Amino acid sequence: MGGALTYLERLIRELDARPRGHEITIVVRQGVVDCAAKNIRLAIVDASICESPIRIFLWQQITLPILLWKEKFDLLYSTANFATFFSPCPQILLVRIPLYFSELYKTHILRKKSLSSRLTFTLRSLLISASQKIATHTLFPTASLQQDFFTPKPVDSVRTSINWYGTDPSAFSRNTVPLRTPVRILCTSHYSDYKNYSSLLEGLLRLKNEGSLQFLLTATIDPSLPLFKTVPTASHDLDLMKALGDSLNALGPLPPPQLPALYADADIFVWPSLAESFGHPLIEAMAAGLPIVCSDLPVNRELCADAALYVSPLDSSAWARTIRELALNKGLQDQLIRKTQERIHYFRWDDHVSRILELFSSYEQRVL
DSSP: OOHHHHHHHHHHHHHHHSOOOSEEEEEEETTTOOOOOSSSEEEEEOGGGGGSHHHHHHIIIIIHHHHHHHHTOSBEEEOSSOOOTTOSSOEEEEOOOOGGGOHHHHHHTGGGSOHHHHHHHHHHHHHHHHHHHHSSEEEESOHHHHHHHHTTSOOOSSSEEEOOOOBOGGGOOOOOSOOOSSEEEEEOOOOOGGGOHHHHHHHHHHHHHHTSOOEEEEESOOTTSGGGGGSTTHHHHHHHHHHHGGGEEEOOOOOGGGHHHHHHTOSEEEEOOSOOSSOHHHHHHHHTTOOEEEEOOHHHHHHHTTSSEEEOTTOHHHHHHHHHHHHTOHHHHHHHHHHHHHHGGGOBHHHHHHHHHHHHTTSOSEEO
């Protein structure tokens, strides 16, 4: 499940569990969100709306404003980067996609794409920038994304703010078993060009060939899925996966309720991504008390602080070296685990929703 859908499901469940204050309607595509609601209204729209970018755009810019006007809503909360340009009511926009503002992505991935892909990328980045200007207020999940969005201009601290996501720490149990042989390494990232599995797999293959560390990598990727073949490095990554052999357990994407069991069975969590707006799995790994090795990105340092080890994301030898160092150093493991338990208290999902509701309260009662 993608981050946008995970966010929407969690938002629905948390809002529905709270005493009814605002009259809230959430618009969802048919068959997408697998949850019911009692205290909020779910407005189901036909799945065909999302069959093409043009149909989505027309619905957002024509159908939705008419709905807002007819139903006399007081506030629109847009959670997927693009604003409704002719909203008849105030609009809060959540910008949650990092790729359009990541220099690392533009330098190492975008330039290798087709002309049409680069043109589409440019158009969407312009639309997101215009959306922020149109919106009454814009939320960013991290200060890092906010900074990247405005660079090189100064941050608009009046019409924008930061609202960290979170998780429910009680959903995760800590693995108190000492590191085993083979060391169980976990990566719960889906497969995409910016997720940078190549560097991680190359580093782990180096460890396997050296014989310096016995490990089992469990990853939520599946080479049989059509999406896998759309990534430029897919062929190379598939060769790496085959070379890893029984040192790799490729499970494919899993629904959120199955993830806590994966974390509970892991010894080390790795996160090789080149760009992130937040990175839910980092928070989940901290909730599970796992030592973390992740890409050295501002967003990851903002979230994990000193509760992780950081690696230059494209340096496969650094991935190998850092993972081996952590796996063989019990004192370092204990230090990171202790830090994760201190850090996780900053990231609670109910706090994220409370901050949204506080923002809603500065408007009226009917929210879409």
